[in-house]
Amino acid sequence: MTVHQPGTLREALDLIAGKPEAVPVAGATDLLVHWPARVAEHDRDYVDLSRIAELKAIAFRNGELMLGALATYWDVIHAGRMKEGFPLLVAAARQVGAVQIQARGTWAGNIVNASPAADGVPVLMAYDAVVVLASRAGQEEVPLDRFYTGYKQTRRRPDQLVVAIRIPWRAHDVAVFEKVGGRRAQAIAKVGLAIAHSAAGWRVVAASVAPTVRRCTAIERLLTDGTPVRGPDDLHPAIERDVTPIDDLRSTAAYRKTVMARLLYDDLRGVCPAFS
Amino acid sequence: MHRREGLAKLTGRERYVDDLPLDDFLWGATVRSPASRGRVTAVRFGRGIDWSQFVVVDSQDLPGPNEILLIERDQPVLAAGYVRHVHEPVLLLAHRDRVALRRAVAAVTIEVAPEPAALDFRVPPRPEQIQYGADNVLKHLRIEKGDVERALATAPVVVEGVYETGAQEHVYLEPQGMIAHMDGDVLVVRGSMQCPYYVVKALTHALNRDEQHVRVVQTPTGGGFGGKEEYPSTIALHAALLALKSGRPVKLVYDRTEDMAATTKRHPARVRHRTGVTRDGKLVAQDIEVVMDGGAYVTLSPVVLSRGIIHAAGPYACEHVRIDGRAMFTNAVPFGAFRGFGAPQTHFAGERHMDVVAHRLGIDPAELRRRNLLRDGERTATGQVVNDGTDRVAVLERALALADYDKKRAANKAGGTTRRGIGIATFHHGAGFTGSGEVMLSxxxxxxxxxxxxxxxxxxxxxxxxxxxxxxxxxxxxxxxxxxxxxxxxxxxxxxxxxxxxxxxxxxxxxxxxxxxxxxxxxxxxxxxxxxxxxxxxxxxxxxxxxxxxxxxxxxxxxYERPPGIAWDDHTYTGDAYGAFAWAAYIAEVEVDLRTYTTRVTDFVAVQEIGKVLHETFARGQVQGGVAQGIGWALLEDCKWQDGAMANAQLTNYLIPTTEDLPPIRVAFLENPYPHGAQGAKGLGELPIDGPAPAVLNAVADALGVEPTTIPLTPERLMEIAERGARNAEQRRQ
Structure with a gap:
């Protein structure tokens, strides 16, 4: 194993430009889980980003929140104004692993790890987060809801690093985060949901029910149109269009769809007039 | 008194086997079968590795019989050309560098010509699946008292039910591990274990050494729960074989995944009850059939089955009882000792069934138990006269009072998207070895x-x-x-x-x-x-x-001397099964979320009579730990099987309860000294794992008006049961 420890973003970008197979890591929490078992990963090159001071910032400016690539869950839980402006980030951060993981794991890492069961990604996506990528060639911005191209596949090129996450600051009258895990703490989501409503419209994002975390556009349309919903069963046609859950070690497709419908119905009944 | 070794553990100074200083040693590792059954046709050592740097041991290297000496001698130390389960040890490797060793293990290919495996203990084997005796039955035991068939034929009400329990992983904090080295001509094995002399017996037998040339030392052990009863003999033999061949100290320590995948678990079981009762709820006949999955070797299955069937009729008086028990051979990773040792499985079935009977008769479950709990002078299923002076109804009444049972039972169950319920289990656990076991141990x-x-x-x-x-x-x-x-x-x-x-x-x-x-x-x-x-x-x-x-x-x-007046007949399975029983009544309160079918245990009362409390803090800890482990078994811990091996052998996908998943566990002790126990104490360690699962499921039954029969009762499973119940109710209305 070779670990490179660049001190500046410039150095880091130079490094990965020359070593496209190298793996950038920040908290390394996803790596650690399988480390003893996946011996082949010991042979790879790793670029440890944790010393790059310029990636650590969390800033509120120009009507947006900017999370640097090294911003951790813990940083967000404890940052001022976060609870008022972005309560879903705080709620999701508290559901990630244990405190030790919250203190090391980063939002950018959660995005590039590309797990369909990610806890941080649904709330970022519900807030219309934009991924800021940098390479020696320059910067590029990709909306998070267009960042994933398939299971564990993203639009990040090997020579690019996620350097920041930009999130517009909007007033939300609905903001809900739901995580159904196998137990009440330290569990991987069987169903994850983020629901938000602002002047920009409805955002409904689901985790663990498709190859990627994704927006549920059929559900969003149903909400925008004010289609009457008289019970959880009325949501199933839209859910069928939006997600493709599977049976796996953690749950079943049938359970995931049923729970998604019930949580959506229960969460929206009080706030959405079309839900009766 | 403070825990004697407590400060060392609290400060991290305690040295477990993996922490012990060791000079000039080799790491050991195990190469395992990829198949559930078949002849090994080839063992291929991959390219790109200098195999001359590795110590390699196979079944040919055994100085004595290739047998792990336990109840039977059917289990080889290393598979000799034939495998009977996935993860069965085939080869051992040792090397100075642990990462090199891991790569080497991955580079060995064991080729197996597959043969039909028996993978479901609940169905009779097809002829081509038979691998043990004439019918794959590892052990058959029967308890008979009175005339069950006649009593059932004349019983006013007969209630039937089938109950299933899953395997359970021990999840001791410290994975299994051993160090072996030579000290002159004495083989020394140190490691994490519960039974040093079991290890001595296994080493002397398979290595053909006398007891003077084998020394076994237990190292501080981070939990066992039965998982370190028989299995350490296997690792000890493996480490010893590598040490003998290499002439160097060898350390063989499993990581969590290997430990979960390859070592024993609680026996899965299916229990069928056919119970005759009078209309006012007096038991007149209990016909019970117990089947357990033994896995691919006998290990301790006969004695687990024995304890299971002895406890199967519960702490109740019934004149006509028949309990038929079978442990089945399958091509699963062998099951083994786990806290409770068969009794949790049969108590789950018996106590869940008591509530089904109560619902059928329209009698409160507490009242049904009051009417049937053993009184002094009455006899258990094996004919043991219980005469210890303990008022078993009083144990129940104490629990009912602490839980505020009557009020909660009557309370409104509904609350928006949640439902609440309360459930009881009354049970017993015999302490010490069964029957003549303690006499034979001497x-x-x-x-x-x-x-x-x-x-x-x-x-x-x-x-x-x-x-x-x-x-x-x-x-x-x-x-x-x-x-x-x-x-x-x-x-x-x-x-x-x-x-x-x-x-x-x-x-x-x-x-x-x-x-x-x-x-x-x-x-x-x-x-x-x-x-x-x-x-x-x-x-x-x-x-x-x-x-x-x-x-x-x-x-x-x-x-050891047998207490006076104790007699057991191993042929008829009658008599005094245990010198003493501890008695308990546990009550669980649950809240079920109808959106997710998640069950949360919100309160738990555990009352037990254990003779004498020797150390209040430890006793309380045993009960709270057992209840936590029992709640995990009831609701969360789900072994997923693939070809008879655990597919979810990681703590990310095999979930045990966190403190967030546990209720306050309120513990109360009653004391009625047992004259032959230290200061009057009876056994306590296993008792608390017997009651939580049925109490929790009875509470779910109370909350939702359904009759769940299988654990773990995962949300997925509960959703199916509840939706099916709702559909059936809908059809009845139409």
């Missing part, structure tokens, strides 16, 4: 007087977190009027300690603790104080003895 404890006047307790019973060292210290100090600092508890080193039997079966405090007391008495007799010397007088007498006998060893000793 356990011995020594208590030595040291030249400085202190005493040393020598036993093979080990500390694994449950408090052996502290309890033995307290028992010896109290018996001899000494302070705890005057008492040393010897390391469990078979070169020094006598065989006081295994650290299992809730026997350590009750049975071995009593031997500690008697060995103390014997020591006192030997120093000639006229039987009166205690405390400082005794210490002076011990020092005087040593002055009079320079270099001599002053040892008091005690060997």
């Amino acid at each position: 356990s011995r404890v020594d208590v030595a007087g040291l030249p400085d006047g202190r005493i040393e307790v020598l036993s093979a019973n080990i500390e694994m977190g449950q408090g052996t060292i502290t309890v033995f210290t307290a028992l010896a100090a109290a018996r001899l009027g000494l302070t705890p600092d005057d008492v040393v508890v010897a390391e469990a080193d078979t070169a020094r300690v006598p065989n006081s039997g295994p650290t299992v079966a809730s026997r350590t405090s009750m049975v071995v603790g009593r031997l500690v007391e008697r060995a103390c008495d014997d020591l006192r007799r030997r120093v000639n104080t006229g039987g009166r010397g205690k405390g400082e007088g005794l210490k002076r007498a011990i020092m005087d003895w040593h002055r009079a006998h320079p270099g001599g060893r002053l040892v008091g000793s005690a060997t």
Whole structure:
């Protein structure tokens, strides 16, 4: 194993430009889980980003929140104004692993790890987060809801690093985060949901029910149109269009769809007039 | 008294087997079968690795019989050309570098010509799946009392039910591990274990050595729960074989994934009940059929089955009982000892069934139990007359009062998207080995007087977190009027300690603790104080003895003696199955979320009569830990099987409860001293795992008006049951 420890973003970008197979890591929490078992990963090159001071910032400016690539869950839980402006980030951060993981794991890492069961990604996506990528060639911005191209596949090129996450600051009258895990703490989501409503419209994002975390556009349309919903069963046609859950070690497709419908119905009944 | 080794554990200074300093040693590793059954056609060593740097051991390297000596001799130390389960050990490798070793293990290919595997213990095997006897039955046992068929034929009401329990992983904090090395011509094995003398027996047999040339030392053990009863013999043999072949010390420590995948688990079981009752709820007949999955080798399945069927009829009076038990061979990774040892499976079925009977009769489940709990003078299923003076109904009443049962039972269950319910289990657990087991063990404890006047307790019973060292210290100090600092508890080193039997079966405090007391008495007799010397007088007498006998060893000793009036017939399975039973009533309160079908246990009351509480904090800890483990087994812990092996052998996908998943666990003890236990104590370690699962499921039944029969009751499973129930109700209305 070779670990490179660049001190500046410039150095880091130079490094990965020359070593496209190298793996950038920040908290390394996803790596650690399988480390003893996946011996082949010991042979790879790793670029440890944790010393790059310029990636650590969390800033509120120009009507947006900017999370640097090294911003951790813990940083967000404890940052001022976060609870008022972005309560879903705080709620999701508290559901990630244990405190030790919250203190090391980063939002950018959660995005590039590309797990369909990610806890941080649904709330970022519900807030219309934009991924800021940098390479020696320059910067590029990709909306998070267009960042994933398939299971564990993203639009990040090997020579690019996620350097920041930009999130517009909007007033939300609905903001809900739901995580159904196998137990009440330290569990991987069987169903994850983020629901938000602002002047920009409805955002409904689901985790663990498709190859990627994704927006549920059929559900969003149903909400925008004010289609009457008289019970959880009325949501199933839209859910069928939006997600493709599977049976796996953690749950079943049938359970995931049923729970998604019930949580959506229960969460929206009080706030959405079309839900009766 | 504080835990004697507590500060070392609290500060991280305690050294477990993986922490021990070791010079110039090799790491050991195991290459395992990829297939559930078949002939090994080839073992291929991959390219790109310098195999001359590795020590390689296979079944040809065994100096003695290729057998792990236990109840039977069917299990090989290393598969000899034929495998019977996935992860069966085939080869051993050793190397100085652990990462190189992991790569080497991955580079070996074991090729197997597959043969039809038996993978479902619940269905009779097809002829081509038969691999043990004529029918794959590893053990068949039967208890009969009265005339069940006649009683069922005339019973006013007969209620049937089938209940299933899943496997359970021990999840001790410290994974299994052993170190083996030669000390002159003595093979020394040190490691994490519950039964040092089991390991001695396994080593002497398969390595063809006598007991003088084998020494086994238990290292501080981070939990066992039965998982370190029989399995450590396998790792000890593997480490020893590598050490013998290489001539170097070898350390073989499993990581969590290997430990979960390859070591034993609780036996899955299916239990069928057919129960005859009168309309006012008096049991008249219990017909019970127990089937357990033994896995690919016999291991301890016969005795797990035995304890399971003996507890299957519950703590109730019934004149006509038939319990038929079978442990089945399958090509699953062998199942083994786990806290409760068969009783949790049969108690789950029996206690869940009691509520089904109560619902059928329209009698409150508490009342049904009141009417049937054993009274003194009545007989258990094996014909054991219970006459210990314990008021078992009072144990139940205490729990009902603490839980505020009547009020909660009557309360409104509904609350928006949640439903609440409350459930009971009344149960018992026999302590010590079953039947004649303790007589056959013939356990011995020594208590030595040291030249400085202190005493040393020598036993093979080990500390694994449950408090052996502290309890033995307290028992010896109290018996001899000494302070705890005057008492040393010897390391469990078979070169020094006598065989006081295994650290299992809730026997350590009750049975071995009593031997500690008697060995103390014997020591006192030997120093000639006229039987009166205690405390400082005794210490002076011990020092005087040593002055009079320079270099001599002053040892008091005690060997197990069967308590008077106990009789057991192993052929008819009748008589006194255990010297004493502990009795308990547990009550769980749950809240079910109808959106997610998640069950949360919101309150738990655990009342038990255990003879005498030897250490309040430890006793409470045993109960709370057992309840937590029981709630995990009931709701969360789900072994997913693929070809008879665990597909989710990681703690990310095999979930045990966190503190967030547990209710306050309110513990109360009742005491009715048992004359043959230390200070009147009965066994406690296993009892608390028997009750939580049925109590929790009975509470879910109360909350939702359904009858769940299978654990773990995952949300996915509960959703199916509840939706099916709702559909059926809908059809009835139409």
